[in-house]
Structures are given as C-alpha cells and as structure tokens.
Amino acid sequence: MTETTRRALLATGAATALTLGTVSFARADGGDLTRTVSGSLPPGSPDYVYLPLELPRGVRELHVAYSYDRPAVPAGTQGNALDIGLFDQRGTALGGRGFRGWSGGARKEFFVRADDATPGYVAGPLRPGTWSVVLAPYTVAPQGLAYTVTVTLRTGESAPAVPAAYPPERARGRGRAWYRGDCHLHTVYSDGRRTPAEVAALARAAGLDFLTTTEHNTHAGHGAWAGLAGDDLLVLLGEEVTTRNGHVLALGTDPGTFVDWRYRARENRFAHFAREIRRAGGLVVPAHPQATCIGCAWKFGFGDADAVEVWNGPYTPDDEVALAGWDAALARGRWTPAMGNSDAHRDPDRVGTPQTVVLAEELSRAAVLDGLRAGRSYVAESSAVSLEFTVTDGRGRSAGIGERLAVPADEPVTARLRVTGAPPGGSLRLVTDQGVLHTAQGTDAAEWTTTAAYATYVRAEVRHPATAPPLPGALAAFTNPVFLGA
Structure with a gap:
C-alpha cells in the first residue's frame, strides 16, 4: 500500500531532523508483511529524515528497499543523492545505542536478521518496538527529491x-622496528568493491605490516577481519566518520565501537565524539582535509585531532594544499603528527599508496597507536621507498623523527637524510618554519647544518621531478619533524 507522508520537524541543536508518519504492521503471525511509503523532499530539507517502523513480535527478517528520482538539472547544479541507514527500537538519539547499519548510497536494499545482515548492517535480534529507517538527502535537485521506501517483514x-x-x-612483528601501514581502507561493508579478504591480500602484496579498516559510518564489518590477520599482518579496527562538514578516521578503536556522524560543525558536538573515540582506545585523525567533494573538506578545526591525514591516495594538488596547511600550523607552534593513507575503495585504487611508516616497540595495536600519536613516522608512496632522518649535535647526541634534540640556540646541529x-x-x-632551506638534486642523501635559533624544526621531503616548474614535483615521501631547542 502507499501512505501519505506526515511531517513533523523536531529540533536537534542547530540542525533539524524530519520524522515521517509511523508505519505499522499487523501482528506477525505468518507470511510476509509489506508496506510502501512514498514522498518528496524539497531543496533545503533536513540532513536526516526518519521513517518510524512499528515492528510486532515474531519478525525474523527486516528487508528494506528504496529508490528515488534523478531528474535532469542545469550544468553546475547538484542533482539528487539519497543515503540510507537503520536504527532499532533503542532509538535514534545522537550517540545512542540504536544504530543498526548504514550503506549510504552504495546499496538500494538491505536486510537484517539475528544471524546475518547485509554488509554495513549489524546482525542481531529484531525486538518489537519502534525502529527507524533514516534517509539522508545528501543533495537535492531544484525539482525536489521523490522517494519510495518498501519495507518487508518476514516472520x-x-x-x-x-x-x-x-x-x-x-x-x-620484529620487536622495535619501523612498520608500514595503511589506515584508511574501504570494502563491501561500506562503499568499497573489494572484500576484506581481497584487501588483506593486497595489503600483504604491498609490503604492509598493518592496516586499519575504516568503513563509512558503520562498525558492522569489524568481525569480518577475524580470520584475515596473522603473524605477518596486524588488523586495527575503526570507522570513517562521514559528516556533512568533513570526514574523520576513528583509528584503532575497540572492537564494535560505533561513532555517530549526524552533526555539523556549527553544532559544536565534535569534541564530545572525539573524546568518545579516545575512550574507545582510538586516535582522532581528520581525513583528506582539503578534498573537494561535497561535504569532504574538514571544517571542525584541528584542536581535537591526534594526527591529520595530509596525503590521501595518489598525490594531487589537494594533498599539496593540505601539506602546506599542516606545515604552516607547525610554524605557529601547533604540532599535529601527519599521516598518509590510500583511501582505497576499488580497482584500480592501490592499497598502500601511500603508506605511513611508524617506529613502534612491537607490532601491536597499542604500540602502533603510540608511535602514530607521537609522530614517530614518515609517509612513503610505496614499500619501495624508505628513509632515515636524524639530527645530531657536536657531542654525538641525536634525535629522530617526531623527537626533540635539546641544544642551546646557537649550537650547530646537522640534519642527515638517507633514502632508499x-x-x-x-x-x-x-x-x-622558513620553508625549504636545503635541496639536493638527483641523489639519495642530503646533509645540512643549522642551529635551533635558525630552525625550530627540520623535516624532510623526497620529491619526484617537477612537471610544471616552479611548482615542485609530487611527493615520494615526507617525514614528521625533528624539533630543535630546549
């Protein structure tokens, strides 16, 4: 049947949510029960539209399918895009326990049972009560967004x-050593096209020691990695928290940790969820902060960040801008370690391009996160590139990447870079902090002497040949800084 939608605006901080009329089902006493809801959302609709479903007892499977129109729009105008997810009878409260799955725009249907669920959704009991399908109009055409949702209960x-x-x-692992990892990866559990097994195989082929699974807005795939780790590959768990004002990696969280995404920067809620990520043992890492896709650029600031993803996938002008912004923050005295990850989704995306190489005491979740948090790391385009970077004073004391060499302001120190x-x-x-003060062309080593008065930090870059001088060539690798002075 078709039901006319009923709209009731519910204030939720600075934004609004739209709740439609509840869809009720007869008692589940055998057979399938199906209801279809159709409606239209105008331009400027709230970010999240909730369709309540009153589930009776005796439901063994909930199946949801949806569709929406895609009218032609003028050049330069955004068309329709509608995401979808699910909350159970525990409710839709921000940060609550009711989350049961998210597929964004990657799927047009999904199911949930006690023993299984569509990738991106959480299997478990279908208890009676008010469940909610969440529709998220990512963009809406000037003509509006007409949608249809069909809900089937199998008893x-x-x-x-x-x-x-x-x-x-x-x-x-290898004890205290440099370990290579890719901490931004997607599979079929969100909008990727590869299975976890395929990604694990690609990670091993790329020479990685660890990876982090970071599906968009869901933790449902955490258990899919249980049999894919091994003595040669550490698998960390996480989520890419995909808000309308930027994406952030919840990196290395406890198994089963869900981090909510339903807020914008103006609502001043991110600090709360950053604390939630840390309470779950993870790092807060803004992803691709200068990306140009809608809603991708980071708008929450970096005060709550443990690290920042400066390099995302094949090197582009977006990454060059992010690198410059990160370096400018260093010059102002704000130290946030930098990372690089592939953000690989599907072929031909290359897992491990780039990768973060971290000095860790052992190959474990705790040790890897400690190394990343401290900035004892560099970023390389592949496992074929490795480097050594230290700064040494006249008495033979030295400091490595992410460390400080405590020396008098006028004492000469020597920075040495070796690249394979x-x-x-x-x-x-x-x-x-003044910019590039030493360059070596066509070589695998560089050496330069300075003082702490002249340079508060020194970091290294390895660049490909320039293709559009005077702009530099693309990065092949870069390091976090070595700090100088007391």
Missing part, C-alpha cells in the same frame, strides 16, 4: 545469533 522463528569474533591486537628508492631525477628537500 517465523529466528536463527541463533552468531557470536562476535575480532582480529587479535598483536602480531609477531628515491625517484630518478628527483630532489631531497629539508624544510623548516
């Missing part, structure tokens, strides 16, 4: 729930 005895299993938090896999014809650059 009968539920299958037993499957106990959760997660990957181990430690791998054999430097691109032919490229350049090595040593950068301070």
Whole structure:
C-alpha cells in the first residue's frame, strides 16, 4: 500500500531532523508483511529524515528497499543523492545505542536478521518496538527529491545469533622496528568493491605490516577481519566518520565501537565524539582535509585531532594544499603528527599508496597507536621507498623523527637524510618554519647544518621531478619533524 507522508520537524541543536508518519504492521503471525511509503523532499530539507517502523513480535527478517528520482538539472547544479541507514527500537538519539547499519548510497536494499545482515548492517535480534529507517538527502535537485521506501517483514522463528569474533591486537612483528601501514581502507561493508579478504591480500602484496579498516559510518564489518590477520599482518579496527562538514578516521578503536556522524560543525558536538573515540582506545585523525567533494573538506578545526591525514591516495594538488596547511600550523607552534593513507575503495585504487611508516616497540595495536600519536613516522608512496632522518649535535647526541634534540640556540646541529628508492631525477628537500632551506638534486642523501635559533624544526621531503616548474614535483615521501631547542 502507499501512505501519505506526515511531517513533523523536531529540533536537534542547530540542525533539524524530519520524522515521517509511523508505519505499522499487523501482528506477525505468518507470511510476509509489506508496506510502501512514498514522498518528496524539497531543496533545503533536513540532513536526516526518519521513517518510524512499528515492528510486532515474531519478525525474523527486516528487508528494506528504496529508490528515488534523478531528474535532469542545469550544468553546475547538484542533482539528487539519497543515503540510507537503520536504527532499532533503542532509538535514534545522537550517540545512542540504536544504530543498526548504514550503506549510504552504495546499496538500494538491505536486510537484517539475528544471524546475518547485509554488509554495513549489524546482525542481531529484531525486538518489537519502534525502529527507524533514516534517509539522508545528501543533495537535492531544484525539482525536489521523490522517494519510495518498501519495507518487508518476514516472520517465523529466528536463527541463533552468531557470536562476535575480532582480529587479535598483536602480531609477531620484529620487536622495535619501523612498520608500514595503511589506515584508511574501504570494502563491501561500506562503499568499497573489494572484500576484506581481497584487501588483506593486497595489503600483504604491498609490503604492509598493518592496516586499519575504516568503513563509512558503520562498525558492522569489524568481525569480518577475524580470520584475515596473522603473524605477518596486524588488523586495527575503526570507522570513517562521514559528516556533512568533513570526514574523520576513528583509528584503532575497540572492537564494535560505533561513532555517530549526524552533526555539523556549527553544532559544536565534535569534541564530545572525539573524546568518545579516545575512550574507545582510538586516535582522532581528520581525513583528506582539503578534498573537494561535497561535504569532504574538514571544517571542525584541528584542536581535537591526534594526527591529520595530509596525503590521501595518489598525490594531487589537494594533498599539496593540505601539506602546506599542516606545515604552516607547525610554524605557529601547533604540532599535529601527519599521516598518509590510500583511501582505497576499488580497482584500480592501490592499497598502500601511500603508506605511513611508524617506529613502534612491537607490532601491536597499542604500540602502533603510540608511535602514530607521537609522530614517530614518515609517509612513503610505496614499500619501495624508505628513509632515515636524524639530527645530531657536536657531542654525538641525536634525535629522530617526531623527537626533540635539546641544544642551546646557537649550537650547530646537522640534519642527515638517507633514502632508499628515491625517484630518478628527483630532489631531497629539508624544510623548516622558513620553508625549504636545503635541496639536493638527483641523489639519495642530503646533509645540512643549522642551529635551533635558525630552525625550530627540520623535516624532510623526497620529491619526484617537477612537471610544471616552479611548482615542485609530487611527493615520494615526507617525514614528521625533528624539533630543535630546549
């Protein structure tokens, strides 16, 4: 049947949510029960539209399918895009326990049962009460967005729930060593096209020691990695929290941690969720802060960040701008470690391009996160590129990446860079708060002497040959800084 939508605006901070009329079902006493709801959302609609579903007892499967129109729009005007997700009888409160799944715009239908669910959705009991399908109009055409949602309840005895299993938090490793990882990856559990098994195989082929699974707005895939880790590959868990004002990686959180995304910067709620990420043992890492896709650029500031993803996927002008912004913050005295990750979704995206190389005491969740948090890391375009970077004083004391060399302001210190896999014809650059102060062309080593009075920090870059001088070539690698002075 078709029901006319009823709208009631509910204030939720600075934004609004729209709740439609409740869809009720007869008693689930056998057979399938189906209801169809159609409606239209105008331009300027709230970010989230909730369709309440009154589930009776005896439901073994909930199935939802939806569609929406895509009218032609003038050049330069956004068309329709509608995301979808699900909350159970525990409610839709921000940060609450009712979340049961999200597929964004990647799927047009999904199901949930006690023993199984569509990737991106959380299997578990279908308890009676008011559930909610959430519709999220990402963009709306000038003509409006007409949608149809069809809900089917399949009744009968539920299958037993499957106990959760997660990957181990430690791998054999090599003791204290440099470990390579890619901490921004997607699979079929959000909008990726690869399975977790395929991504794990690609990570091993790329020479990675660890990875982090970061599906958009869902933790439902955490258990899919249980059998894919090993002594040669540590798997960390997380989420890409995809808000309308930027994306942030909840990196290395406890198994089963869900982080809400339903807020904008003007609502001043991000600090709360950053604390939630840390309480779950994870790092707060703004992703691709200068990305140009709608809603992708980071608008929440960096005061709550533990690190920032400066390089995302193949090197582009977006990354160059992000690098410059990160370096400018360093010059102002704001130290936030930098990372680089592939954000790989599907072929031909390359897992491990780029990758973050971190100095950790062992190959474990705790040790890797400690190294990333401290900035004892550099970013390389592949496992073919590795480097050593230290600063040494006249007494033989030295400091490495992410560390401080405590020396008098006028005492000379020497920065030394050694690179394996430097691109032919490229350049090595040593950068301070004043900019690039030393360049070595077509070589795999650079050395430069300075003082703490002249340079509050020194960091290194490895660049490909320039293709549009005077602009520099694309990065092949870069380091976090070595700090100088007391």
